[in-house]
Amino acid sequence: MNRRGGGLLPRLTSLLPEPATIQRWLRSQAKFLSFFLPAAILLVVLVIYPIAATLTLSFLGPDGGFAGLQNYGSVLGSPDTFNSACLQQGLPCGTLLNNLIWTGIHLPLTLFMGLFLAVLLQNVRGASIVKSLVFLGMVTPLIVIGVVLRFILEAPIGLVPGFFDWLGIRSLAVNWIANPSTLLFGLILGTVWSWTGFSMVVYSAGLTTIPKDYFEAARVDGASEWQIFRKITWPLLRPVTLVIVTMTILWELKLFDIVIGATAGSQQGGVGGAADVLALQMYRYFFIIDYNRAAVVATLLTIFTLIVAVVLFRRLLTAPRRKKRRRLTPSVRRMEARRVGPEEAGGSEVVT
């Protein structure tokens, strides 16, 4: 509609959208909200508001006044968080370094084990049962995983000290739970055991998306199994690897239950805090009603996890597929040229 001339008011109203448009817009919003509102209320009250409140708390003093970065300084400066002396004197290294050590050791091991098992079980009879057995560690409560590890690591009932005793290696035939230098590494290996099921299952699913004729074509061209893995399997699994790496880092940051389960009965976080982690430190502050410092640790944890998550999302959303100059053999390259369509569509996308 086009109203020309007239007074000021009609001219102004002509700038606004038509009533019918507004009405349609309102109706569409109402329709959408009627679906989204219950979820939105729950999320705002129990997730979004608490996140904002925790963030605020981390900048407040115990009296409620603004404290700037003071809390952050006191948490990051505490040897509980970051014990630089551990390089010379050994564990404990503090929660931040422990999470870092955990990630550094656990991530490559669990990736390797998962991929190794997935490839190994690819064409094996009864593989699904073996996979289910390996995956049991993923469905068991983490607190129980921590307890289960005691039956492996704790002397005299556990297997590992007994095994090393039998071998005659005295230095490792100790109570792995009660010993600061073995506790952390014992638990890290324990999480490798319990979480490999995840990377194995996801890698297995990824492997099934690679067309079988790629392998056959490469074999026809005379490629060795290792070359096939290096040049076909591994590059095509890259998006899957990215997902596993992200999820695993997120879990490593949120470690809590396993440490409690494995060290219940002794000092929280293990002897001398050898296996103390950020989430446990947060819980300890919460428990002694030091909410401000609890909020600081929680905020730091959130920052770390969001960085990891955003990297994943951006990679998956933009997902620039590199041109495949790396293709090893001519027939695979030809095959892929023909396949571009379906393969592009089959790529992994989390969000959209």
Add this chain to the structure above:
Amino acid sequence: MAWGIGLAWMLPFVGVAMVAFRPLSQTSFGWWNLSPFTVTVDNLIAAWNNPGCPLSLGLRDSFLVALPATIIPMFVGALAGYGFARFQTRTRDYVFLSVVLLMAVPQMMVAVPVYNLMIALHLVSSLWSLILLHSAWGIPWILLFMRNFFRSLPPEIEEAARVDGASDFKIFFRIVLPMSLPAMAAVVVFQFMWVWNDFFFAQVLIQNANWYLSTQCVPRLVGQYVRPFDLLSAAAILTMSVPVALYIILQRFYIRGLIGWTIKG
């Protein structure tokens, strides 16, 4: 070889079972000592009736939390997921992305304010606090999962119903939900296990020994000077039996949920 790996991977669970189903006198110096070997359920009964934290109550409370905390977010999340799947606009895509990003936020980030909120509502140590919190916490992933599923459904059926004059809600409940049963099953398995296996939220919100969940009971069996491995193993077996049984029965849905959640399958 494959079978060897599977069995080796089971070793820690075998160890726990060995201790749980045999008298402690036979296992206390290593559960791999196989003679003498007697099978007993005394340890399970002792853990079930343990006076400090009876697993009978712990398991009951875990069920009382996990069942509603699965059903509520399943419906609420599916409803919202349908909204995002069918009434898409650019702004709503941003809302959707930020909700999905909430999935990465660690539980610790909400603990203190939620605890304070529950104090204000007089809900601390009530199972309701956990039910509400888990319901909200499960929504982002369920919303994402269900939205992706709804978008894979052909819209023609819904459009036909709309032409026939059915309202949006009627279409959702009568046509879309019945078609979504496989996806809902995946949501149920996954969410139930997540709630059952949770320890942190329970630890923050349930501080009355009468209402401890089973995951809370397990570490409480160990004292500073006592290591009752028989009770501990029995409690571990009891607590893990529910998610493991669920996994074995509904494995198909579980794996689908996992794969759909990580790499869209």
